[in-house]
Amino acid sequence: MNLGAIEAGGTKFVLCVGDEAGNVLERVSIPTLSPEETMKGIFEFFDNKEIEALGVGCFGPIDPDLSSPTYGYITTTPKPGWGNYNIMGALKERYNIPMAFDTDVNGAALGEAYFGAAKGLDSALYLTIGTGIGGGAIVEGKLVHGLLHPEMGHMHLTPRSDDHYAGKCPFHGTCFEGLAAGPAIEERWGMKATQLAPDHIAWDMEADYIAQALCIYILTLSPKKIILGGGVMHQKHLFPMIHHYVQEKLAGYVQKDEIITDAIKDYIVYPGLGDNAGVCGALALAKSAL
Ligand code: ADP
Numbered sequence: 001m002n003l004g005a006i007e008a009g010g011t012k013f014v015l016c017v018g019d020e021a022g023n024v025l026e027r028v029s030i031p032t033l034s035p036e037e038t039m040k041g042i043f044e045f046f047d048n049k050e051i052e053a054l055g056v057g058c059f060g061p062i063d064p065d066l067s068s069p070t071y072g073y074i075t076t077t078p079k080p081g082w083g084n085y086n087i088m089g090a091l092k093e094r095y096n097i098p099m100a101f102d103t104d105v106n107g108a109a110l111g112e113a114y115f116g117a118a119k120g121l122d123s124a125l126y127l128t129i130g131t132g133i134g135g136g137a138i139v140e141g142k143l144v145h146g147l148l149h150p151e152m153g154h155m156h157l158t159p160r161s162d163d164h165y166a167g168k169c170p171f172h173g174t175c176f177e178g179l180a181a182g183p184a185i186e187e188r189w190g191m192k193a194t195q196l197a198p199d200h201i202a203w204d205m206e207a208d209y210i211a212q213a214l215c216i217y218i219l220t221l222s223p224k225k226i227i228l229g230g231g232v233m234h235q236k237h238l239f240p241m242i243h244h245y246v247q248e249k250l251a252g253y254v255q256k257d258e259i260i261t262d263a264i265k266d267y268i269v270y271p272g273l274g275d276n277a278g279v280c281g282a283l284a285l286a287k288s289a290l
């Protein structure tokens with residue numbers, strides 16, 4: 001059975017045909033232009049593919065609430081043309097098949113739970129640390145929604161005493177995203193993140209902030225696995241530093257081997273699906289729509 005998947009991002013849309021096992025059979029990437037131009041590219045790709053369900057993992061904020069009059073809309077994005085755009089309406093007008101719509105990170109969390117590092121678990125957290133920071137969580141087998149959807153990148157953290165950076169978030173300054181997303185690292189140190197040497201203090205600080213946030217998620221959601229993706233996590237040397245800081249900050253309070261022993265290296269991990277986490281997440285959404 002062919003499933004369709006769309007990973008809708010602010011700079012590009014990844015379109016894919018895959019199967020129920022999470023295999024990507026065909027994929028293309030198109031630039032995010034105006035909604036009309038982008039939809040034209042989407043229709044050109046999917047029109048002859050005979051997909052039986054479609055999953056859309058989308059940049060936010062979005063309205064994923066099926067009972068809301070603006071279900072399926074991209075809501076308050078500053079991206080020109082896309083504010084209050086009814087993306088699911090346009091897709092449903094074209095294809096009469098089951099569809100699922102969620103945040104890109106909720107999709108990625110589901111993808112990791114179906115096919116990746118959290119396979120078979122009914123509880124997991126997926127976090128992307130890239131241009132922005134966002135998270136998706138599965139609790140008791142279901143993606144967490146609620147009033148809107150979680151915005152895990154915008155919680156306030158405590159800046160370190162050796163960090164004098166004002167923060168990059170236009171809303172909150174030194175929230176998690178304002179302190180630790182890729183653009184914050186690059187503005188604080190005045191160079192590309194890829195040019196910072198592995199022993200630069202930037203990475204110790206980064207691991208510290210990520211660990212601060214993870215402690216909050218561990219204490220509130222109690223995830224059985226934490227998966228860290230996004231461009232910044234290509235710096236794999238961050239993982240042992242994050243493990244160390246999470247143990248230090250929780251200070252033995254959560255008495256589980258996954259946290260207090262070396263097993264933490266299998267608890268806080270890189271995506272099993274690698275850079276396919278997003279697109280396989282949209283495939284997982286398609287599967288969930290069936
Ligand atoms: P997006 O969030 O736009 O989907 P990415 O997850 O690739 O895309 O994030 C891009 C950001 O991640 C860049 O702004 C850059 O700061 C950072 N980044 C990308 N690659 C690396 C890398 N290898 N090492 C550290 N930071 C990186």
Ligand code: ZN
Nearest residue numbers: 154169172175
């Ligand atoms: Zn913020």
